[in-house]
Amino acid sequence: MSRIKRWINMHKKEFNSDGTLKDEARQQMLSEGANEAAIDDYADRLKSEYDEWKLLDETDPEPWPVYTAYDFFTPTEKQQFNPDGTLKPEYIESELKKGTSEGWLSEMERRKILEVENYNRVSARKAEMGINFGQQEMNRLRASSQTYVQRRQQMEVDLRNNEEPSSLPFDKDTAF
Missing domain, CATH: 4.10.810 (Virus Scaffolding Protein; Chain A)
Structure with a gap:
């Protein structure tokens, strides 16, 4: 994901998503004895870092290879399953001819679909954090x-x- 999303994630307690210091954070620092000049200097330094990371995202974005759950299937699983976790019709047909129960095939499919959904959920959650x-x-x-x-x-x-x-x-x- 972007550098800026990682920056926001690292500093979300003190800074807004536009790189400015939150008023609550400023008030907290003041209540802890920090002076205005030191707070302003801190806010300016991190805002500069934010602007630098944002510019880098715009001019030189980091590569973000996209992997799906299917990329992590074993070669055997790729013969058995579609990318969404459903069983391939030809696999079902061949297994039924071998005597495999429909119930077992349904269970295999259910488990693989859950695995794919879990991968997608974790991947999306991590992407929001810039990972x-x-x-x-x-x-x-x-x-x-x-x-x-x-x-x-x-x-x-x-x-x-x-x-x-x-x-x-x-x-x-x-x-x-």
């Missing part, structure tokens, strides 16, 4: 997948060094 939830989740997944590869490589070394199987991060019979 790109989808980008955060994608970064987390990338980091954990790199960690997995590194742990697996270390396990290969540990196996060559005859380490105790209980100290390995994965079961040696299923890790490779």
Whole structure:
């Protein structure tokens, strides 16, 4: 989202959404013994920061990649589900032929729809605060997948060094 939304979120207790100091905040500072000049200086410095961030948003907006819940589906889930969480008709048909109950398929669909709705709700709430939830989740997944590869490589070394199987991060019979 925008820098300015993040600024507003950081300073919302003391500042209005246009970057000006709230009267209540000024009164609070005065009641705590701050003098007018110091308050004005503080308000001017943060208003300048606000104006700078706003200008940056207008002239050099930050990239905001948009990720949907579907971007986080596994390859298998992408074969089974539509982006909205409903089951694909061809998947339903093939599963019914295999003997899977309609009730179970309905439950799978219900759960996935809830998962998609939850992702959308959290993403929208975070966007209001200037946080790109989808980008955060994608970064987390990338980091954990790199960690997995590194742990697996270390396990290969540990196996060559005859380490105790209980100290390995994965079961040696299923890790490779």
